[in-house]
Amino acid sequence: MTAPEQDGLTPRIDTSRPHPARMYDWFLGGKDNYPVDEAMGRQMLAVEPGVPVMARVNRAFMHRATRWLAGQGVGQFLDIGTGIPTEPNLHQVAQHTAPAARVVYCDHDPIVLAHAEALLRGTPQGAVDYVQADARDVDAILEQAGKTLDFGQPVALSMIALLHFVSDEDGAYALVDRLVSVLAPGSYVVISHLTADFHPEAARKVDEMYRANTLTLAPRTRDRFAAFFEGLDIVEPGIVAAETWHPELGEPVPGQDDVVSAGYVAVARKG
Incomplete structure (x- = not known):
């Protein structure tokens, strides 16, 4: 892996307000979070106790989708909105099936950068790299990711729990249209996304918490989620709740049978 460029500066981690990636880490049982993240996480649990299971369901979808794509012969992955690394990471799942797979992660959170070099290590046959950039800075992402990925060949674009922010x-x-426009035919787009369709009252209260902390949250309906895939061919089983996307491809999630997902997921192919 190429060491992430930091321009000689140590990125500043703001511990004065909660951060979605660190809260997600806390829900997954990680240690890369701060008291302010745990505090808001506990507020969310008071509204919806199933949030940790929902987070694991979402993570498990990423594993299954990546495993499926590698099995389809996809050998390149661009993961935008990586979040704090939690093993197994996307490249570990992909390279387990396809050892020569090339993976580029992208995130703007300095705590992700702080862990990137230590945790994102791939197989000798493959490649793993990290881009420090905001998801909205598409040109910078493509320029840096192009040092590792060949956009003339199929790439799996993964945006897990990103776009609702x-x-x-x-x-x-x-930003999705711009990214898809550079993908070669045979590429895939993988998205998971928060919705208020399943738990409207809980979603309303969580939205209020985010607004109170000046955080952006944009849960979308099924139709608005589907709009991200315009012009693409959505593969079976289509747009579904996270836990129902090819469950046979992965390990069961504890408590999965007792919870309805908080988000839609889909995988689509560019023709």
Whole structure:
């Protein structure tokens, strides 16, 4: 892996307000979070006790989708909105099936950068790299990812639990369109996304918490989620709750049978 560039500066981690990636880490049982993240996480648990299981269901979907894509012969992956590394990471799942797979991670959170070099190590046959960039800075992502990935060949673009942190006004659909436009035919797009369709009252209260902490949260309906895949061929089983996307491809999630997912997922192919 190429060492992430930091311009000689140590990135500043703001521990004065909660951060979605660190809260997600806390829900998954990780240690890369702070008291402010745990505090808001506990507030969310008071509204919806199933949030930790929902987080694991979402993570398990990523594992299954990556395993499926590698099995389809996809050998390149661009994961935007990586989050704090939690093993097994995407490259570990991909390279288990395809040891020569090339993976580029992208995130803007300094705590992710702090862990990237130590945790994102791949097979000798493959390649793993990390891009420090905001998801909305598509040109910078493509330029840096192009040092590892060949965009003339199929790439799996993965955006797991990312786009509900990008509002319509902030260009969520435009950034997906721009990324998809450079993908070669035979590429895939993988998205998981929060919705209020399944738990409307809990979603409303969580949205209020985010607003109170000046955090963006944009849960979308099924139709608005489907709009991210315009012009692409959605593979079976289509747009579904996270736990129902090819469950036979992965390990069961504890408590999975007792919870309805908080988000939609889908995998689509560019023709």
